[in-house]
Amino acid sequence: MATSTFAGYYVARSGVVAARSNLQITGQNITNMNTEGYTRQSVVNSSIPSVGNNMRYSDTSTIKVGQGVSCDSVIRNRDETLDNRYRAESPKTESFDLETEIKTDLENILDEIKNDNGIQDKIAGLIKQLQNLSTSPGDTNYESIVKNTALGIAKLFNQLSTSLQEVKDQQAEYFSMNVENANTIIKQIASLNEEIKRSQVTGADPLELEDTRDQLLDKLSEYCDIETSKVSVSVGSGKYVDELNVVLVGKDGTKYSLIDNDVYSKFNYTEVKDANGNITDYQLSLTKLNGSVRIATNGTTAFDDSVLNNGKFATYLSMLNDNGVYDTPPTTTNGIGYYQQRLDTLANYFADVLNKVNSSDSADATNYDKPFFTNGNGSTDSTGITAANISISQQWKDCQGSYITSSKVVTDATVDSTKRSDNILFMISEINKSRDFYTDTGEFIFQGNVKEYATDISDTLGLEITFSKSNYETSNTKLNTINDARLSVSSVDVNEESINMVMYNQSFQASSRFMTTMDELINQLINNMGLVGR
Amino acid sequence: MSMRITSSMISKQYKKNANEALNTYNDNADRSTTHRAFSRTSEDIFSATKAFKVRNEIKANNDYIANAANSEDFLDTGEKNIQTINKIIQDVQDKINSAITGTKSADERSIIATELRTMRESIVSTLNTQYADQYIFGGSDTSKAPFSVVNDELYYRGINVNTGESLEGAATNVGATVIKFGESSKATMNNSSIVIKELPEGSPADLSYDSSTGTITVSLAKGSTNADLEQALKDGFNGGALSSAFPDVVADEVSVQGLPSSLVTFSALDASNNPVASSVSNKANLKNLAEENVFVDIGLGLDFNKDGTVNEQSVFDISMSGISFLGYGQDSDGTHQNIYSLIGDMADYLESSNFTTDGSYKIKEAISDGYNSFLKKYTEFGSRSSMISYTKDYLDDKDLNLTEKQDDIEFVDAIDAYIDLMTAKTAYMAAIQIGTNIIQPTVLDFMK
Numbered sequence: 012m013a014t015s016t017f018a019g020y021y022v023a024r025s026g027v028v029a030a031r032s033n034l035q036i037t038g039q040n041i042t043n044m045n046t047e048g049y050t051r052q053s054v055v056n057s058s059i060p061s062v063g064n065n066m067r068y069s070d071t072s073t074i075k076v077g078q079g080v081s082c083d084s085v086i087r088n089r090d091e092t093l094d095n096r097y098r099a100e101s102p103k104t105e106s107f108d109l110e111t112e113i114k115t116d117l118e119n120i121l122d123e124i125k126n127d128n129g130i131q132d133k134i135a136g137l138i139k140q141l142q143n144l145s146t147s148p149g150d151t152n153y154e155s156i157v158k159n160t161a162l163g164i165a166k167l168f169n170q171l172s173t174s175l176q177e178v179k180d181q182q183a184e185y186f187s188m189n190v191e192n193a194n195t196i197i198k199q200i201a202s203l204n205e206e207i208k209r210s211q212v213t214g215a216d217p218l219e220l221e222d223t224r225d226q227l228l229d230k231l232s233e234y235c236d237i238e239t240s241k242v243s244v245s246v247g248s249g250k251y252v253d254e255l256n257v258v259l260v261g262k263d264g265t266k267y268s269l270i271d272n273d274v275y276s277k278f279n280y281t282e283v284k285d286a287n288g289n290i291t292d293y294q295l296s297l298t299k300l301n302g303s304v305r306i307a308t309n310g311t312t313a314f315d316d317s318v319l320n321n322g323k324f325a326t327y328l329s330m331l332n333d334n335g336v337y338d339t340p341p342t343t344t345n346g347i348g349y350y351q352q353r354l355d356t357l358a359n360y361f362a363d364v365l366n367k368v369n370s371s372d373s374a375d376a377t378n379y380d381k382p383f384f385t386n387g388n389g390s391t392d393s394t395g396i397t398a399a400n401i402s403i404s405q406q407w408k409d410c411q412g413s414y415i416t417s418s419k420v421v422t423d424a425t426v427d428s429t430k431r432s433d434n435i436l437f438m439i440s441e442i443n444k445s446r447d448f449y450t451d452t453g454e455f456i457f458q459g460n461v462k463e464y465a466t467d468i469s470d471t472l473g474l475e476i477t478f479s480k481s482n483y484e485t486s487n488t489k490l491n492t493i494n495d496a497r498l499s500v501s502s503v504d505v506n507e508e509s510i511n512m513v514m515y516n517q518s519f520q521a522s523s524r525f526m527t528t529m530d531e532l533i534n535q536l537i538n539n540m541g542l543v544g545r
Numbered sequence: 546m547s548m549r550i551t552s553s554m555i556s557k558q559y560k561k562n563a564n565e566a567l568n569t570y571n572d573n574a575d576r577s578t579t580h581r582a583f584s585r586t587s588e589d590i591f592s593a594t595k596a597f598k599v600r601n602e603i604k605a606n607n608d609y610i611a612n613a614a615n616s617e618d619f620l621d622t623g624e625k626n627i628q629t630i631n632k633i634i635q636d637v638q639d640k641i642n643s644a645i646t647g648t649k650s651a652d653e654r655s656i657i658a659t660e661l662r663t664m665r666e667s668i669v670s671t672l673n674t675q676y677a678d679q680y681i682f683g684g685s686d687t688s689k690a691p692f693s694v695v696n697d698e699l700y701y702r703g704i705n706v707n708t709g710e711s712l713e714g715a716a717t718n719v720g721a722t723v724i725k726f727g728e729s730s731k732a733t734m735n736n737s738s739i740v741i742k743e744l745p746e747g748s749p750a751d752l753s754y755d756s757s758t759g760t761i762t763v764s765l766a767k768g769s770t771n772a773d774l775e776q777a778l779k780d781g782f783n784g785g786a787l788s789s790a791f792p793d794v795v796a797d798e799v800s801v802q803g804l805p806s807s808l809v810t811f812s813a814l815d816a817s818n819n820p821v822a823s824s825v826s827n828k829a830n831l832k833n834l835a836e837e838n839v840f841v842d843i844g845l846g847l848d849f850n851k852d853g854t855v856n857e858q859s860v861f862d863i864s865m866s867g868i869s870f871l872g873y874g875q876d877s878d879g880t881h882q883n884i885y886s887l888i889g890d891m892a893d894y895l896e897s898s899n900f901t902t903d904g905s906y907k908i909k910e911a912i913s914d915g916y917n918s919f920l921k922k923y924t925e926f927g928s929r930s931s932m933i934s935y936t937k938d939y940l941d942d943k944d945l946n947l948t949e950k951q952d953d954i955e956f957v958d959a960i961d962a963y964i965d966l967m968t969a970k971t972a973y974m975a976a977i978q979i980g981t982n983i984i985q986p987t988v989l990d991f992m993k
Binding site: 045115118124125135146147371380419422424429431433436439440443476496498499502510 | 548549550551553554557581583584585586587588590593594596597598600601604605607611612615616678679685686687688702703704711713716717718720721723724725803804807808810826827828829830833834839840841842847848849853854855860863955987988989992
């Protein structure tokens, strides 16, 4: 046996050190059990082989004894594949969640199921008043009730339109806030990249920093589809460290660099306005910073939802910009604008039907001499009426006497014909008449009467919410499954750690005991050997 | 290898499950307090669509019920009045029968004549009865008392019941533009007609009169109003082209009204592009007036014909034209055909110096004929009355059915909701109870 006499001490020492290190990591795990984003750590131990197996003065004896245990490093128990899968699913979940949230906001405004006092109810109310008037045409009391009911409808349209616009404005604000959040996250990741790299150069393992970075990457994946990659970079003396790159992946697979180690791009939120100061388009763009970003185009890249696939940004863009059949050419996504314009179309058709019936000449479609409703900007016909501007016509407002055309037919000039009710009944029948609704660009929207059209708005919205909700649930279940798998690798279990605590404690005691044994052995060797017969 | 499970995963899972149980509990609590099966369209689109449909049907049906109930009351009031009139006419006939027997002296006949005059006045006052501010026997115009007596002649809405002449004088209409020539015009314009020609915008108004055809031609610029037409006509009568032809017409009495609009309607053009003249008359068509309709929508499927008129099968007619009961017009030999005038004729005849029993038969027969057509109208009226009460019953039943249907669609059974709530409560209680079991023990609890 050619090992050193005192080698046993080193073996014992390595055992003590290893046990203590493991115990310390156990402590770290237990204390961070509930820390968000913490990854379970463990010490990588390896046994030290006997010295110099293949060296000139190597041990030639047949018995090779190892040199104890070595604590090589502390690692995080984490599976990068699961991280990538999580980040691929997360944007989908967020997309569906956000869509459900926005459309539920719209439903709160437009749905009439629980509160039966919406457009349908108001239209039914107008019919009721017209029915009353038909039994007593020209009665100014009844007419003033009809006028007030019509005023109520106009006000309700205005109010609904304002509420819808509020939802849009609010979501635009959230969008811009989220852009800022994403920019902050990107900036944090970039600075963590640099810090981690610097630590690695000095040989340290900044595990907690990596935890923070992973957490930030999870967050970033809520906004858009991202992909991460690590590049090994030489730092001299044959040493390599990792640099992290993050790219945004477009629908067609085009990659836009977000973070290249410590340099990063910046998202910009822009509102495009027309000459009147009305917002016509909400835009997201990406500006590369610091020159070295590997981005496809120079300067700023503008995104619309046709570039982005999933994530909050894509959903914000489509909810704020897409108007379904109202777009030219028509799109399939019904954003907030679609519902605003559905309401506008309803207001316009409804006003036009009544304006036409009340006009003096039913044969002349362009004659609007006694309109019920106008756009409130001095117009005297149905042009440009939207839910936002629909109002009672000035003529009607000013009219003291009878305004509603109760009859258009004179059967006998010598007899007063104004007290007949046929035109009021015609008004009722026109409101109840099934018609085809078209957009300004001539796209077909719906066939039915105005009340059915209002029902259809609720139905369309309800259907879309059901759809996005079920999509959200599917995607969220998948995300949770992936996250469970991730947690199963990375999370701390108190039982495990308690057992480890006992185990490493015992191992510490054993190593210490081994040292005592070695001590006794050497004591025997030094003090008691060759003393026989003294 | 089975998946590694950690305590933090268990507690996370538990938190999620407990929250879900609480959510279900809350939903059920909501349901058993509101009794609504769903609170949003997106919760149950199929039911929501049906619910909207049923709601609209209920609202429409309620309108029909209100209209039917109103019509029923309206007709009921009418019926009571008709009964009164029936009684009066019967009495009138009895009086006449007793008066014309040769045994009555001239003085006695005179007394009966006075009685008859009082009775016919009470017929008129009965026909001017109001129901809820409406003059029920006014046909299509229930806003004014329909009957009036001027110079012993009965007028229905300003029209002489015997001759059809209007108190307001001659009138005509071009489309929806109504021109009235004023009460002084009387029958003087009856052979004339009027044409309103359209001129390009901005042209000055022009008026001409062709005495050979009796045609008044008024040319007005496009976009002219009724006031423009009125002014042109007034100028014509006031020293203009019309003043010599129609000296009786007082220019200030001429008025023009548009039925729905203030814009002038121009004369329609015939096949050869000549404007069609509208003839002027001071006479109304009494038959049309007697057969006027006032339609009410009581849920028979309100529908309009291609020409814009109401499909009469789709509505209910509640009009009661007073003259349809009393009769109107006169025979070729000048015999009145309305009961009011006939009673007056009889009273006059009773007082006449050359009264004979045989001579009174003619008027008596006419009154009896008038009474028969009154009874016919009364029967017709009765069938309308029963039709409306039948319809109202049907609508009430329909309302019940619809409400029940709505209940089925929109609301949950209280017992079901309560049982569901209890089940959800149990599930929630179980979840939190189990929670304390799975969360607590770890190996730490068993370490010394």
